[in-house]
Amino acid sequence: MFKPRFTITNKINNVLLEIARARGFLDAAKLKDNWIKEMQSEAFILEAHHSTHIEGTQLTLLQAQRILTGKPVEGVRPDDRQELLNYKDAMNFVSEYLDKKSEITEGLIKEIYTTLVNDVRGGALEPGMYRKVQNYVVNSLTGEIIYTPPPPEEVPQLMKKFVEWLNTETGISPVLVAGISQHKFVDIHPFLDGNGRTARVLCTLILYQNGYDFKRLFSLSEYYDKNRREYYDAIQSVRNDNMDMTHWLEYFVDGLNVQMLEVKSRGEIAMRKDIFLEKISKQDLNERQKKALSFMGQSDRITNKEYVEINNVSRETAKRDISDLVDKGILKMVGKGRGLHYVIGS
Numbered sequence: 001m002f003k004p005r006f007t008i009t010n011k012i013n014n015v016l017l018e019i020a021r022a023r024g025f026l027d028a029a030k031l032k033d034n035w036i037k038e039m040q041s042e043a044f045i046l047e048a049h050h051s052t053h054i055e056g057t058q059l060t061l062l063q064a065q066r067i068l069t070g071k072p073v074e075g076v077r078p079d080d081r082q083e084l085l086n087y088k089d090a091m092n093f094v095s096e097y098l099d100k101k102s103e104i105t106e107g108l109i110k111e112i113y114t115t116l117v118n119d120v121r122g123g124a125l126e127p128g129m130y131r132k133v134q135n136y137v138v139n140s141l142t143g144e145i146i147y148t149p150p151p152p153e154e155v156p157q158l159m160k161k162f163v164e165w166l167n168t169e170t171g172i173s174p175v176l177v178a179g180i181s182q183h184k185f186v187d188i189h190p191f192l193d194g195n196g197r198t199a200r201v202l203c204t205l206i207l208y209q210n211g212y213d214f215k216r217l218f219s220l221s222e223y224y225d226k227n228r229r230e231y232y233d234a235i236q237s238v239r240n241d242n243m244d245m246t247h248w249l250e251y252f253v254d255g256l257n258v259q260m261l262e263v264k265s266r267g268e269i270a271m272r273k274d275i276f277l278e279k280i281s282k283q284d285l286n287e288r289q290k291k292a293l294s295f296m297g298q299s300d301r302i303t304n305k306e307y308v309e310i311n312n313v314s315r316e317t318a319k320r321d322i323s324d325l326v327d328k329g330i331l332k333m334v335g336k337g338r339g340l341h342y343v344i345g346s
């Protein structure tokens with residue numbers, strides 16, 4: 001059976017604790033359904049765009065957003081459009097496995113892969129079948145060959161052992177299992193094309209199955225795409241370290257943690273805004289104050305100058321209105337001089 005080599009360093013341990021805290025926050029947080037749906041849609045678009053972008057699609061984020069929301073986009077490559085839509089289908093497919101601890105089979109992995117390469121490059125090359133020829137991993141930024149996968153005759157046995165390990169109780173954190181699986185799949189590179197995308201969807205599936213879906217508000221591929229050199233170096237480090245996965249796992253948990261901290265921060269802001277809006281709804285405020293506070297619902301802060309511009313009033317009127325809001329505990333003054341501004345009161 002496949003036996004991954006790695007050390008759970010202090011760094012990995014500490015980051016896993018941070019991820020657990022973020023997970024606990026999201027499980028307990030009273031976030032409004034409309035906010036969650038909006039954030040899920042945003043995360044979904046980011047994941048689909050960045051995962052396919054890593055593999056060479058040339059779509060901008062705005063083009064991806066329009067395609068995924070059913071809006072017309074002219075002048076894009078057909079394969080780029082189809083790969084994006086395929087990724088959407090694959091993510092929808094794995095979403096059906098939320099909190100479902102069913103066995104991950106080679107057939108399931110092949111189904112994910114077939115969905116990803118439907119009607120695009122690689123799709124006509126025996127979809128769902130392991131490769132029968134040698135392939136290579138190429139850095140999409142430089143075009144250089146960075147890795148030669150195992151010969152094709154070894155692939156079936158390697159995949160069999162890998163899947164057996166996936167379905168064996170190891171006592172390893174599901175987060176680390178997801179990270180190990182992502183690398184191992186890329187290392188085997190069992191298909192002619194689409195291996196990177198399949199590995200990232202498989203990683204997502206494992207997280208989803210084990211209750212680490214984080215309300216589907218994160219995009220790991222965004223982190224990889226924005227730090228692509230580090231992503232390739234972290235993958236390559238395992239081969240450089242005699243297949244020790246420690247450095248890769250440190251990178252992997254770091255990436256997930258960055259996403260979780262961002263989601264947690266945005267969730268906290270959303271809850272503060274809800275409390276804020278509920279608080280001001282009970283206050284006796286003039287129309288100028290309501291208009292300015294509505295603006296703060298989008299920006300989190302306001303200055304005297306912005307208050308003047310929003311309401312088209314004098315500085316004296318703005319100061320008087322803001323002073324009243326501070327006295328009522330709705331706003332809090334921060335900074336001084338040119339840095340003076342107001343934030344939501346505690």
